[in-house]
Structure formats: C-alpha cells, structure tokens
Amino acid sequence: MTTWYHSWRAAIRIARRDAWRSKGRSFLVLAMIALPILGVSAADLTVRSAELSTEQSLERTLGAADAQLSDPHMGGTPLLQSPDGTNYAPATDLKEDEPWPDGATDLGKALPSGTKSLTDSTGSAKLRTAHGLLNTEIRELRSTDPMAAGIMTLISGRFPKGADEVAATTHFLESSGLTVGSTVAARGLDREYTVVGSYELPDALTSDQVNAVPGALLDPLDKALAADDLPGTGKSTSYLVSVSGGFTWNMVQQANAKGVKVVSRAVQLDPPADADVPLYQSENWGGGYEESTGAKAAALAAVGTVVGLAMLEICLLAGPAFAVGARRSRRQLGLVGANGGDRRHIRAIVLAGGLVIGFVAAVVGTVLGLVLTFALRPLLEEYIGARFGSFDIRPLELLGIGLLAVITGLLAAIVPAVTASRQTVLASLTGRRGVRRSSRVLPVIGLIAVALGAAIALYGSLYSDQFIIVAGGSAIAELGVVALTPALVGLFGRTGRWLPLSPRLALRDAVRNRGRTAPAVAAVLAAVAGTVAVATYTASSDAQGAAEYEAQLPRGGVSLVVDAPGGRDVAQARAAVQRYLPVDLRADVDRITVGKKQCTMAYSGSEDCGRYEVVVPKQNECPLWVALPGGKDPAEKFSVAQRRALAKDWRCRQGNGGIYADFGVLVGDAKLLKALAIDDPAAVRALADGRTVSFDKRNVDRNGTIGIRLVTDTKAADKATEQGKPAPGTVKTFPAHQAPESVASYGVSMIVPPAAAKSADLTTVPYGAYFMTDQAPTTEQRQKLDAELNSSGADAMLHIEEGYTSENNIVLLALTVFAGLITVGAAGIATGLAQADAEADLKTLAAVGAPPRVRRTLSGFQCGVVAAMGVVLGSAAGVLPAVGLRLTQERQQLKWYEKALDEGWGGALSPPHIPVVVPWETLAALLVAVPVGAALLAALVTRSRGALARRDPA
Known part of the structure; x- marks a missing residue:
C-alpha cells in the first residue's frame, strides 16, 4: 500500500512539473477539457436557478394569499382536479358523443365563510x-393590497x-x-x-x-x-382568498363540487396521496407520456448519448496532445526505466498527466462557470424571460461534472500511456522508434461495425418508423469508420507518389506515425460527420419546405383587409399603403353583407348579421363532404376503395391556398386580375361584360351560372344544415366565366363585378385592396406603414408576399464554422506532434541544403493532410444517417397519407414529398476551405528556422 501511494505521488509530481514546463501544450489540453465543463456547469447553474421551488412558484401566482379560485368555464358542473390544479375533468364520466360542459361559473358561491378575497381580472385591448x-394585457388587481x-x-x-x-x-x-x-x-x-x-x-x-x-x-x-x-x-x-388555517384539500373538493377550480398553497406544500385524489381514479384521467418512465428513460438516454459523444470527441482531440508530451519526455521516461521503474510506473506518469490536467480543468471550468453565470445572470434572466428564484448551487452536481473532466483526462491519456510503456529503455534513451506494426484486428472490427451499422440503419430506413434505429445504426457505422482510420490513412499514403516534395513528405510522415495521426483524423471525422449529417438533413428539410410553401400572393404582391363595420377605416388604410409602399398597381375590393347591420366578419351569422353562401350544384358536390342528418360522417357510407377513388375526383380536391378573402368571394374589377398576376383575356372581357369570374368549377352549374344564397335567419339555416337540408334564403344568380384550372387565384374563388352586384341588389361595403409593388419594400417603409395603420385605429390585416425564406442558412453557417474549428484544432495538435517527432528529419533536410521555408511548408502540409483526410472520411460517413432519417420520415408521412386516403381526407392533402438534398456548398467549404485554411494557419505560426541543438552523447 505504501509503495503504491509513493509511486503515484511521485508520478503526479513529475506530471505536474512536466505540465508546467510545457505550458503551451498543457493550456491547449486544459482548454479542450475545461470549455465543455464550463458550459455544462453554467447550464446546470442556470437550470437549477431558473427552477422555482413550490414556495417561490406559489408566491408569484398567489402572492400572500392562501388560494386562487378560478372559473374553468364548465357551467358550474362539478369537477375533479389534481392537487396542483393544472388538470381537471367533469366529476361524471362523459358519454362518447356527449360534449364537454361549457358556460360561466359563479365563483362567489364557492368562497368559504369568513374568508378575505381579492378579485384579479384580466383582459386585452389595443392601447x-x-x-x-x-x-x-390589462390586469385589474389591487396591487397595493x-x-x-x-x-x-x-x-x-x-x-x-x-x-x-x-x-x-x-x-x-x-x-x-x-x-x-x-x-x-x-x-x-x-x-x-x-x-x-x-x-x-x-x-x-x-x-x-x-x-x-x-x-x-x-x-x-x-x-x-x-x-x-x-x-x-x-x-x-379569479379570486385570491385568505382563510384562517389555510385552504385544505377538503375545502378544494367542496369548491370543485360547485364547479370551481382551486390552486391552494396548503395543498401544494403538503399534497394528498394519489389514492385520495378522485381525479386519478376517474376514467377521464390519463397520465401523460412526459411523466412516464419511458419519457424519463428517453431523456436520460439522450443526455447520456450527448455526454458520451462529447467525451469521445475530447479524448480523440486530447489523446494526441498527451502523446506529444510522452514523445518529448521519452528520455525522462527512459531514465525512470533505467533506474528500476517498470512499465506500470511509466504508465502512471503519463496517466498522472491526464489526472493533473483533468483536475485543473475541472476546477477552472467549474469556477469560470460559477463566475460567468453570476455575472451574466441579468442577461440570462432576460433571455429566458423570467427571474431566477435564487442562485442555486448544487455541490454534488458540480462535483459530478468536475469528476467527468478528470475521467476524460484519464481516458485521453490511456493510449499514450500504454504506447510509452511499451518502448524499451534503450529506444527511449537513444530516441529510436523501432519497427512498428499496425494492428490487423482493428480494421476487421471496423469493417464488421460498418457493415452491421449500415444494415441496422438500412433496416430502420426501410422497415421501421423508429428514428432511434437509424441513429443507432449510423453511430455504429461511424465508430467502425473510426476503427478503420489507421488502415484508411495507409491507403491515403499511396497517393503520395504523385505529389511534390513537401506534401509527399507530410503524407509519408502521417502514414509512418499512424498512432498520432489516426486519433486526430478520427476527431476531425467525428466532427465533420456530425456536421454533414445535420447539414444534409437541414438542407433536405429546407428543400421540402420550399416545395410545400404555398404563396399567399404573387411575388411582390400586397393584400390589405380591414374587418370593420360598414367598411370603416378602409379608405384611410388603402391610402396609407399606397403612400408608404412602392405601389405599382392598386385594386380595391368590396365584400357582401347580409342582415340588419353592416357587421364585421367576426359577427357574421349573429342575430343582427346574416351571411351568404355559394350554392354548389348537386352534381358538383363532393360525396365525402355532403352533410348528413344527425351530424354523421358522410365518409362512412363508402368503402376504403371508394374513398381512395373519390380522393382523385376533381370535386373533392382542395383549392389552392391564399389569404383570408371573405369566403373567397370578392367584389372587384379587372385590376384585381392584374394584382393576382392572372393573364386571362377572357376573364377581363367577362368582368367588363358584367359576368362573374369563377376560379373553382364546382361553383358553376350546367347553365354557366353561379348562385349566391343570402341567409338572414341564421338559426333556421343552422338547423337545416344539421338536418342535411339547404339553408333557407334568397338565391341570386350570376352568369359566370370559368377560368382555366391552371390559374393560381391565391384563395379567391370568384370575382363579382360591381355592376353585377348592384343589379342583383347586393349590399356591399369596402373591404380592402390588393397591390403590386415594383420593388421589395424596405424595413423603414414597413415600419412607417405599420405605425400609420396603428395610429389610424384600423383593424387591418396586411400581408406582403416575399416568397419562401429559408431559416436554416445561419444553421449551416454555424455548423461549418464549428466543424472548421474542430478540424483546425485537431490538425494543429497532430502538427505539433509531427514537429516533435520530425525534428531530426528537419535537421537532416537543413543539413542537405533544404531552404528554411521547407520547415514552414512541411508543417503546413502536415496540418492540411490530417484535415483533408478527416474531412473526406467524415463527409462520406455523415451522409448515411441523414439519408436514413429522411427515408424513415418519408415512410412515416406516407403512412399518414395512406391513412388519410382511407378515411376520405386524401383530396385535401398532397402526396408527401421528402427530398434528399446534399448541401454541396457546405461540403465544398469543408473539403476545400477548411484543409487549406488549416494548412495556411499552421504554416504561418511555424518558425522557418529551427533551434540549434548539439548531438546527444552516446
């Protein structure tokens, strides 16, 4: 025991001295390990501080009150609730077709006698x-109480x-x-x-x-x-109440019996057992997945995967750096062996280096995390939109995070420790490397892992809907590629015969020293593979979004809708748009009103406000949409095969999207056609002749006319609709022109010319306008317009069509920068190790007459070679998971589409389009810019002349 203690004590002292002597290398490894620890510890402090205790949460909700009584809008129906009041349900089990209770509840009836209450009312308005x-939001609460x-x-x-x-x-x-x-x-x-x-x-x-x-x-x-x-x-x-002795669980249940929901301080601080909560025993209750063991296990698995990958990345990056230290200290390690030290002592010295740097990284990262979180607390609170409950420090959690840094440092030093202990004392003292043979087992394991991972990912893509299978298979395949890295480095070396002197020497040096090259290449591979996978998936999703995007208007079009009684504020809003935007064309539109008052669209269908309906001829009605008596689903009349066939019927196809346009019926002239970019001379002539232009052929009957039914008695109309009968009302008939089906009308189903509306005695009011701009409006122009519309008081809805805008460009840029930094870091470490190993070769080159710039050029090519190999392998490995996930997503969406076809909703949907797009720009930046940048950076920071050294004594 004493021998073990003293040997490790000596090893730690040697490692500490060596780390202090090699400050640059030590700082590099320390930063690698400390940065993730800083981030994790800061995240832990932020999350824990943002989490509120029960007392803190109740203080922000209840203040100093004992309970809050609120109306669940169930019409006073007795209810059951959870102790925290977030979940509730009717006390009696509802039948399958029974609607959920609705209506206001009198909160005053639920106030216990002898309580002090305070009203808390909220609403919203435009100020x-x-x-x-x-x-x-307007809140009426006597806040001085x-x-x-x-x-x-x-x-x-x-x-x-x-x-x-x-x-x-x-x-x-x-x-x-x-x-x-x-x-x-x-x-x-x-x-x-x-x-x-x-x-x-x-x-x-x-x-x-x-x-x-x-x-x-x-x-x-x-x-x-x-x-x-x-x-x-x-x-x-709601009511805030204060009662002597607190608001108990029995009092909560008494209030529930009167249809009132309660949040009680006493109940939340001392909740009842689940067996004493009637809601949990009710048929209306069902636990959420978020609270299940499966959800917690999934969250833990995700966290464990991220932590494991982060540790692997750090080990791959830091391992070569420890190898640098072992190389530079090989004479010192040889002296340890010459003075009686065995292999375990040498391993202990190298491992102690990882232990020392890991411990220092843990302390530095944790302290910096504490300091930064405390200093940035106001900014963090503004970012999350809430104040911290307190600055919550969990010592055990921070200790665990710090222990992770120590473990990472030890893991990163394992391979260099084993390699250093295998060198003979003579080789260490003389600096000879000896003959090294690469492992033949590792490539076989790598091939098996690649084949197995690819098979799992392929199975998940083609036969399963579980994304985790694809992700797991891709991870196994990527680890297999990492295991194959030494053999692949050897294959890269065969290309050296066609290269000039400096890159040929760099490539040959990388192949001869695979022990230091392979980890750096693997680190670059892992970083680039993740970047390529996310970039490919993001670019593919972006292409899917562009294909599925439905323009609301032609590019550069502007729509203005003012939903006000009698068309109030419409003229002022139209003038404001034309004044502040670069308008090239303006087309005013009106809407049809029915009833005693010229109401807004929000009030359409009330007692004083009627409505209108477009009469669809019987032969044009989609059988899947025809209302049946009793509210039955019309699709139930047809078999699955018939529903699939009807989904392809033109009568059951969903119209093209667009802005909200008063049921698609607008009163306007030929200018509206231009504003919608519709080039149809026949439609222009039809409007000039007083005929209605239809963009939905379901509305046109066999006689070429369109009917609009004016409904004044909305209650009778609703009753008739429930019985599957036409609504009572006057039908106005208009001669119509049917536009070609290829025309995109952007949600407008028909245009009624003003003359035709007037001759039919239709009441119309101004509704808004459509505009075309000759150039894209600037931000300043839009801000001025918004201010003008707001100051006018008009309830205006404005839309400016800018086309599909990708939100993923910044994501791809961030991923490229991240991969570039990791690549440069890993290649820089490998270059430092190469310079330590190749010092004798560089002196030989200088002795035979090589110019000083060869040293700088060789260093740059050594860094570029490592970066290029890692980027090429990572790019190939990263495409697999992205393609697999996209194929799985396609199968899943296709399954949902097939289900929609079977249920009769296929006409409203389009077949799924899940493209796979490779982001060639990102790949080009990784394949070209990153290696070139790494090589130039290494060349710039390398001295062209080496230090003079005398010959080692024999």
Missing part, C-alpha cells in the same frame, strides 16, 4: 402609444390607487415609447389614464401589461366596444 396602437405582495415587482414609481391611474410593465413602456408620468388611452375609450409606476412580472419579463384598480378600465372599455359592435376585452376573473 394608444407614442408609436400607434399596441395590443396589451398585502395579499397581492409578490405577484408584481415594483421597479419605479408606485402602484395605482385611483380610477384614473395605471402602472405598466417595463417591457410595455419600452415598446410603447412611454414613461412613468405619461398618459395612455384605450382604443374606443375617451378616458385617459396616467402611468404612475412601472413593474415587472417575475415569470413573464417580456409581457406587455398594464395594471389598474378593479373596475377602472375593463368594464368601461367593454361597454364602449359593445356600443360600436366590436369584440370585447375577453375579461376573465
């Missing part, structure tokens, strides 16, 4: 700001006390351009409110919210909006 209008302490954090000023005062979140003040002391008003309300303070919601830092005293803002605003036939604020109210 006038310095820039225009901003959709804002001690019961509300903790829900809001006051930043400046004070909370409101009077009915003409409000406080606002800091994010709202930043977005609106207002400050404490400014006045704010709601659209539709003449009253102004003074901003007396700013606050923040600890759980929602980016929330746009204003706080007022109860009854000061929401009720007056709802009345004003109702007078203008506008939607209300959507007010909802």
